[in-house]
Amino acid sequence: MTRTGTAADRWRELQDTRGIPPEILATAPESPWRHDPKHFAAPADPPDTPSRDAALALLGEEGPRRGPLTVLDVGCGGGTASLAVADHAELLVGVDHNPGMLEVFAADCTTRGVAFRTVLGEWPAVHDQAGIADAVLCHHVGYNTVEFPPFLIALTVAARRGVVMELTAQHPMAWLDPLWVRFHGLHREPPATADDAVAVLQEMGIQPTVVRWERPARLPEDPEWVARRLCLPLDRVGEVAEALAEIPPRPRVTVTLSW
Ligand SMILES: C[S@@+](CC[C@H](N)C(=O)[O-])C[C@H]1O[C@@H](n2cnc3c(N)ncnc32)[C@H](O)[C@@H]1O
Structure with a gap:
């Protein structure tokens, strides 16, 4: 596919090609997008990462204060990003369109004695309910978005001091592309990458600080989850496990963008 136009157009086109073709989706016995919110629970002991460092730098800035030092966590899931800096903030605001995620976030904040507020809904539509935060x-x-500029503008406008965005170096599901070929004969276009995200920001006049780093390897992927994602029935989990064993271990390159 030849791509022309702006970086935002390119992002939209790349993201559009990531969808599941309707004829494959029609055969799925279960939703391929279902996530168990419990899998997104924040670690008790947050790892030291460039994203955490960038957030701490924002929270440590001297300057006039307006109310409690606040962190807004957009697409918070269980709150891994904001709970990692909770000791340096006075209020966490978690936004998510999945109520189950907000329940996990709220329960964890309560257990840890962290002041919090939740906003249920789709970013950027709920930006006014979320309000302004220091970080x-x-x-x-990011890779859940198709129309990236409005999403990024709302993050930027909501930040009194700055924004920290963490992304995988390429679309997080791109590693499954060989399995889409194997099980469905589906050859996908190349995925969006963090460089594409940077290009969209630059086009908006924002020059983010970019730090690339590697997260530790994860446990082997759950073949049942992968089968569901590939719209396959449970009786094919064995075949999926065999296919997964043939995929070489992948580096988990992660990118922190801050502005
Ligand atoms: C991959 S999880 C990441 C969760 C958490 N930020 C983390 O790093 O562990 C993505 C989360 O963003 C939420 N989400 C995706 N797009 C969203 C949007 N436009 N508005 C609100 N929540 C969104 C999903 O429900 C999910 O909880």
Whole structure:
């Protein structure tokens, strides 16, 4: 596919090609997008990462204060991004369109004695309910967007001091592309990458600080989850497990963008 136009157009086109073709989706016995919110629970002991460092730098800035030092976590899931800096903030605001995620976030904040507020809904539509925060964090949500500029503008406007966005170096589901070929004969276009996200920001006049780093390897992927994602029935989980064993281990390159 030849791509022309702006970086935002390119992002939209790349993201549009990531969908599941309707004829494959029609065969799915279960929703391929279902996530168990419990899998997104924040670690008790947050790892030291460039994203956490960038958030701490924002929270440590000297300057006039307006109310409690606040962190807005957009697409918070269980709150991994904001709870990692909760000791340096006075209020966490979690935004998510999945109520189950907000329940996990709220329960964890309560257990840890962290002041919080939740906003249920789709970013950027709910930006006015979320309000302004000192630091705005948005981890592993960018590739869920198709129309990127309004999403990014709302993050930027909501931040009194700055925004920290964490992304995988390429679309987080791109590693499944060989399995789409194997099980469905579906050859996908190349995925969007963090460089494409940077290009959209630059086009908006924002020059983010970019830090690339590697997260530790994860446990082997759950073949049942992968089968569901590939719209396959449970009786094919064995075949999926065999296919997964043939995929070489992938580096988990992660990118922190801050502005
Ligand atoms: C991959 S999870 C990441 C969760 C968390 N930020 C983390 O790093 O562990 C993406 C989360 O963003 C939420 N989400 C995706 N797009 C969203 C949007 N436009 N508005 C609100 N929530 C969104 C999903 O429900 C999910 O909880």
